[in-house]
Amino acid sequence: MAIIEVRDLDFFYGKFQALKKINLDIERNRITALIGPSGCGKTTFLRTLDRMADLIDGVSVTGRILIDGRDIYAPGTDLLALRKKVGMVFQRPNPFPLSVYDNVVYGLRVHGLRDPRALEARLIRSLEAVHLWDELKSRLDENALRLSGEQQQRLCIARLLAVEPEILLMDEPCSALDLAATAAIEDLMAELKKRYTIVIVTHNMQQAARVSDVTGYFLLGELVEIGETRRVFTAPRDPRTEDYITGRFG
Amino acid sequence: MRRLAPSAEEKAARAGLWALTLITVAVLCFIILFILRRGLPVLSFEFLTANPVDMGKAGGIFSTVVGTVALTVLAVLIAAPLGVGTAIYLTEYTWGGPVTRIIRFGAECLAGIPSIIFGLFGFILFVTKLKFGWSILSGGLTLAFMLLPTIIRTSEEAIKSVPPEYRKVSFSLGSTKWQTVTRVVLPSALPGIVTGIVLSIGRSIGETAATIFTAGSALRLPTSLFSSSRTMAVHFYILAREGISMPNAYGTAAILIIAILGINLLTYFLMNRFIRKYS
Ligand SMILES: Nc1ncnc2c1ncn2[C@@H]1O[C@H](COP(=O)(O)OP(=O)(O)O)[C@@H](O)[C@H]1O
Ligand SMILES: [Mg+2]
Numbered sequence: 001m002a003i004i005e006v007r008d009l010d011f012f013y014g015k016f017q018a019l020k021k022i023n024l025d026i027e028r029n030r031i032t033a034l035i036g037p038s039g040c041g042k043t044t045f046l047r048t049l050d051r052m053a054d055l056i057d058g059v060s061v062t063g064r065i066l067i068d069g070r071d072i073y074a075p076g077t078d079l080l081a082l083r084k085k086v087g088m089v090f091q092r093p094n095p096f097p098l099s100v101y102d103n104v105v106y107g108l109r110v111h112g113l114r115d116p117r118a119l120e121a122r123l124i125r126s127l128e129a130v131h132l133w134d135e136l137k138s139r140l141d142e143n144a145l146r147l148s149g150e151q152q153q154r155l156c157i158a159r160l161l162a163v164e165p166e167i168l169l170m171d172e173p174c175s176a177l178d179l180a181a182t183a184a185i186e187d188l189m190a191e192l193k194k195r196y197t198i199v200i201v202t203h204n205m206q207q208a209a210r211v212s213d214v215t216g217y218f219l220l221g222e223l224v225e226i227g228e229t230r231r232v233f234t235a236p237r238d239p240r241t242e243d244y245i246t247g248r249f250g
Numbered sequence: 251m252r253r254l255a256p257s258a259e260e261k262a263a264r265a266g267l268w269a270l271t272l273i274t275v276a277v278l279c280f281i282i283l284f285i286l287r288r289g290l291p292v293l294s295f296e297f298l299t300a301n302p303v304d305m306g307k308a309g310g311i312f313s314t315v316v317g318t319v320a321l322t323v324l325a326v327l328i329a330a331p332l333g334v335g336t337a338i339y340l341t342e343y344t345w346g347g348p349v350t351r352i353i354r355f356g357a358e359c360l361a362g363i364p365s366i367i368f369g370l371f372g373f374i375l376f377v378t379k380l381k382f383g384w385s386i387l388s389g390g391l392t393l394a395f396m397l398l399p400t401i402i403r404t405s406e407e408a409i410k411s412v413p414p415e416y417r418k419v420s421f422s423l424g425s426t427k428w429q430t431v432t433r434v435v436l437p438s439a440l441p442g443i444v445t446g447i448v449l450s451i452g453r454s455i456g457e458t459a460a461t462i463f464t465a466g467s468a469l470r471l472p473t474s475l476f477s478s479s480r481t482m483a484v485h486f487y488i489l490a491r492e493g494i495s496m497p498n499a500y501g502t503a504a505i506l507i508i509a510i511l512g513i514n515l516l517t518y519f520l521m522n523r524f525i526r527k528y529s
Binding site: 084092106109160 | 420433437
């Protein structure tokens with residue numbers, strides 16, 4: 001069964017419709033890439049999945065999003081639990097201006113974990129998962145803003161993994177990184193896929209082709225096409241997708 | 251008139267701005283030196299630790315130092331939580347609706363009211379209506395009201411300058427608003443908030459009009475919140491105005507200036523260390 005099911009999702013900023021009748025299923029333990037020109041609703045869509053989009057004043061949402069079969073827009077949904085389960089990696093690395101240690105355990109503390117030994121165990125596990133432990137184990141007290149861009153983005157992923165989410169939403173996570181760092185993060189994603197479901201937004205088609213199992217193409221708020229990545233890139237069904245991936249547009 | 255060449259204009263601007271800055275610094279130094287030259291000779295350990303004798307003609311200023319500290323501490327203890335709390339509410343918990351605008355407008359009006367009006371207000375409300383009498387309590391409450399707008403304003407600015415990403419990340423990790431405010435927003439905003447509080451400490455130490463009507467001008471050492479007490483600034487004013495003792499007036503002023511400079515330097519130093527640690 002799909003872990004995320006989106007049904008007839010419409011999203012409005014005031015009167016402006018940013019998402020139009022989106023329907024899609026996202027499978028567990030796969031990487032789903034969302035591509036498309038900028039301004040066509042990819043970020044908005046991602047933020048509907050952890051309900052960060054409706055924090056903005058004046059927006060309205062209709063349709064349904066089921067995660068593990070539960071409608072996350074149903075009244076009475078526990079948003080804190082939802083956001084623990086569905087985590088976001090942002091476009092720019094954004095560690096808190098705190099120590100490496102405090103960054104990684106931030107979410108754990110917020111969810112009530114106090115025991116220093118439990119915190120430490122999760123800290124190590126999270127930093128190991130993003131391959132930062134060896135580099136940073138002697139620098140845990142250092143301010144995270146002093147790390148390199150790639151280290152910061154890894155740290156942000158570690159901070160997220162610490163709270164043990166099931167779904168990782170990544171909004172152009174490599175757009176502030178150089179090529180080498182991008183490749184490293186992509187490798188990391190391939191590893192993380194074994195334990196997490198990943199939805200990544202990227203405007204970089206090569207990246208989508210490299211890392212993802214499924215690719216969806218957004219255009220002007222519509223999900224034009226979605227399918228197996230290889231198939232979408234070799235035999236797109238919609239002419240608009242073909243225009244985009246062959247570079248005739250965007 | 252012919253326009254100057256850009257490079258000449260740049261040079262002229264540089265020289266002009268330099269001159270303006272120099273004037274500012276010169277005026278400041280002049281005031282400080284003027285006071286210190288007349289005040290420092292009077293200062294001694296005795297001057298600080300002895301109570302005034304004979305209306306202040308002789309003896310020291312100990313009771314007025316105690317009065318000043320007590321009033322300031324009380325005022326800040328009341329105004330800081332109220333002001334910072336209001337600022338948090340206005341910036342984090344409301345979306346600039348009409349209520350917010352009215353509160354903000356009210357706070358701004360409050361900031362423009364001369365301190366003597368606060369003095370009269372405090373006199374009527376605390377001294378007479380609530381029967382606290384001329385006391386540290388009345389004076390502290392009055393000062394607190396006077397400081398409130400500044401603290402709200404500076405805290406709001408400090409909180410607003412915290413990058414919105416921090417909040418977004420915090421929410422996306424499943425934090426509540428309150429957790430986000432206390433763990434991310436306030437620590438980042440702290441230097442700004444503290445600066446505002448220090449400014450208001452400086453203001454309350456130097457305040458005369460608001461305290462003379464509410465804390466009174468008793469020279470005895472205050473023993474409780476209900477004691478009337480004279481502050482250093484009021485003491486200076488009375489000594490100078492009634493011609494009781496100009497040397498002692500300048501001595502008091504010198505202490506005031508040193509205290510305010512000291513507080514500012516200390517805060518500057520602490521904030522620098524804090525900022526280095528957190529950014
Ligand atoms: N907070 C907002 N208020 C109003 N319009 C917005 C807001 N955020 C995004 N939009 C609009 O919604 C559309 C989709 O934006 P976005 O989801 O950020 O696109 P993408 O991530 O694909 O570049 C854009 O036209 C953008 O201008
Ligand atoms: Mg985007």
